[in-house]
Amino acid sequence: xxxxxxxxxxxxxCEACRKHKLRCKREESDAGRCVRCSRLNLECVLGQQKxxxxxxxxxxxxxxxxxxxxxxxxxxxxxxxxSLFSFGHAxxxxxxxxxxxxxxxxxxxxxxxSSGLATSTAAxxxxxxxxxxxxxxxxxxLNIPSFEDASMxxxxxxxxxxxxxxxxxxxxxxxxxxxxxxxxxxxxxxSAPSDKPIDPLEAMAFLxxxxxDLHARTLAIARNKxxxxxxxxxxxxxxxxxxxTTMVQFMICATQDLxxxxxxxxHTRRTxxxxxxxxxxxxxxxxxxxxxxxxxxxxxxxxxxxSMKTPSTPGHIQTKSQQNESEPLSPPxxxxxxxxxxxxxxxxxxxxxxxxxxxxCQPIRPLPEMKDIRVGGLLLKDSCSMGxxxxxxxxxxxxxxxxxxxxxxxxxxxxxxxxxxxQKESLWRELGGCRGISVGKARSSSVRIGLENAKRAFLExxxxx
Numbered sequence: 168x169x170x171x172x173x174x175x176x177x178x179x180x181c182e183a184c185r186k187h188k189l190r191c192k193r194e195e196s197d198a199g200r201c202v203r204c205s206r207l208n209l210e211c212v213l214g215q216q217k218x219x220x221x222x223x224x225x226x227x228x229x230x231x232x233x234x235x236x237x238x239x240x241x242x243x244x245x246x247x248x249x250s251l252f253s254f255g256h257a258x259x260x261x262x263x264x265x266x267x268x269x270x271x272x273x274x275x276x277x278x279x280x281s282s283g284l285a286t287s288t289a290a291x292x293x294x295x296x297x298x299x300x301x302x303x304x305x306x307x308x309l310n311i312p313s314f315e316d317a318s319m320x321x322x323x324x325x326x327x328x329x330x331x332x333x334x335x336x337x338x339x340x341x342x343x344x345x346x347x348x349x350x351x352x353x354x355x356x357x358s359a360p361s362d363k364p365i366d367p368l369e370a371m372a373f374l375x376x377x378x379x380d381l382h383a384r385t386l387a388i389a390r391n392k393x394x395x396x397x398x399x400x401x402x403x404x405x406x407x408x409x410x411x412t413t414m415v416q417f418m419i420c421a422t423q424d425l426x427x428x429x430x431x432x433x434h435t436r437r438t439x440x441x442x443x444x445x446x447x448x449x450x451x452x453x454x455x456x457x458x459x460x461x462x463x464x465x466x467x468x469x470x471x472x473x474s475m476k477t478p479s480t481p482g483h484i485q486t487k488s489q490q491n492e493s494e495p496l497s498p499p500x501x502x503x504x505x506x507x508x509x510x511x512x513x514x515x516x517x518x519x520x521x522x523x524x525x526x527x528c529q530p531i532r533p534l535p536e537m538k539d540i541r542v543g544g545l546l547l548k549d550s551c552s553m554g555x556x557x558x559x560x561x562x563x564x565x566x567x568x569x570x571x572x573x574x575x576x577x578x579x580x581x582x583x584x585x586x587x588x589x590q591k592e593s594l595w596r597e598l599g600g601c602r603g604i605s606v607g608k609a610r611s612s613s614v615r616i617g618l619e620n621a622k623r624a625f626l627e628x629x630x631x632x
Contacts, residue, residue, distance in 0.1 A: 181211045364438055365431035367500060373428055374503035377421055381510040383409060384417060388517055397525035400518055415557065418514055422564040425507055429571040432496075432585055495587035504585075505594050508568070512598065512610050515561065519617045522554070526624045534628070551629035558622035565615055574611070 180191035181201055191201045200211035384407065388395065391406040399405035400414045407414040495501070525534070534550035569575040573584015574591055586594065599610045 180214055182214055183209050183211065185214050363431055364435040365428065367497065370428055370432060371499055371503060373424070374500065374507060377424060377507050378503055378510070380410075380417070381421060381507060381514070384414070384514060385510055388514070395517070395521060397521045400521055414514075414518065418511070418518065419557070419560060419564075421507075422511060422561065422568070425504075425511065426564055426568050426571070429504075429568060429585060432500075433571055436585070495590055496585055501586070501590050504572070505590075505597060508572070508594070508611075509597050512614055515565075515614045515618075516610065519614065519621060522621055523617075523624075526621070526628065529624075529628045549629065551625045554625035555622055555629070558618045558625065562615055562618050562622075565611065565618075569611060 181204060183204055184191035184201060189203065191203070193201050200209075203209075204211035387407055387409060391399075394406070399407055402408070403413060405413075409417070412420075496504070566575065571584060572591075572594070573586050574594060575584075584591070
């Protein structure tokens with residue numbers, strides 16, 4: 168016995184309009200395709216009407232069900248693909264397709280000293296701020312094929328090709344990676360910026376070493392982009408484990424070293440400006456002459472033309488707007504800073520790309536406990552807590568580096584950044600931003616938004632446990 172449906176319960180929209188939640192209109196009631204499908208030349212299929220009412224009871228044992236549909240607990244790949252796609256929009260475009268591709272940066276070869284920047288001792292972590300990407304993500308840990316039909320790659324497209332002639336030594340994995348092999352101490356990776364001045368040659372040496380190390384990691388990612396996943400980023404037994412350092416450890420240390428160098432460069436500039444101002448003040452006092460004596464009778468007389476002169480401003484006294492204008496850095500130091508910063512942003516895009524893909528599996532396959540993870544001497548066994556600490560720490564370091572460079576919406580203590588206007592525009596174009604300093608529209612701002620979304624995902628996963 169069939170069930171008569173009320174006309175208001177019948178589906179008249181096609182599948183394409185229902186999928187995009189749009190109103191389905193037809194010029195005529197018996198038209199084969201709706202207006203939208205006709206305009207876009209799409210196949211117009213009417214929505215299938217589900218059965219109305221409560222399903223019938225299952226038949227007695229020994230008989231086969233006829234009309235009823237039994238629910239199964241099987242894994243639906245289409246469901247997972249749709250959830251992955253929606254999570255990709257929330258987490259961000261990790262493949263960098265919506266932004267301009269970064270240039271292939273070649274290292275600046277400079278004879279640097281063997282000793283790098285000394286890792287500073289642990290300090291209290293400061294309050295931190297925020298972080299997007301718009302796109303889709305691949306699957307990583309469960310070996311589920313990527314969605315090639317949706318134009319999704321396995322790694323960001325702006326990494327250089329694996330055919331590069333410079334091949335840094337990498338460690339080849341000998342066995343399957345495991346979360347138990349991670350040895351990370353975030354407490355020794357954070358310190359306050361240094362106020363010690365730095366010599367330009369010393370800054371070039373440190374930046375050159377950082378640039379070469381980042382270039383080695385970039386080539387390792389390009390060569391092993393098909394095998395990379397979340398485990399290979401945080402564990403020792405992976406192609407990205409170079410010089411006894413995991414990818415996560417290296418990224419945090421490199422970002423902190425960059426902040427230290429930028430802080431010392433700013434302190435050097437401030438020291439030079441103070442010396443210039445002190446010399447200018449001494450010259451102003453030495454050129455001071457007392458006013459001429461005024462007779463009582465001259466007070467009742469009108470001033471002679473030209474007697475009231477406006478004091479001239481000496482050439483060494485600068486207005487506030489002139490003081491805030493940034494002097495350009497030397498070209499070698501600027502190009503090294505730009506190369507290091509762009510490669511750091513690209514590496515963080517890869518880390519967020521695989522982190523987002525792994526967090527998709529969190530409800531089905533929770534992250535296992537990680538051993539020997541310490542933050543300021545406190546042992547952490549919860550992987551989600553480690554992810555929260557990582558996102559907060561990296562967000563703070565990136566924001567401080569942007570403020571010191573002067574590419575953020577605000578500057579520290581009202582001072583201008585290290586870069587001049589032309590250097591800011593050049594760096595902004597390399598980061599994928601439009602012409603001119605348009606804050607918040609380049610890849611660096613998108614990485615910070617992606618880190619904030621990752622922190623939110625780690626918090627939700629931690630509360631669900």
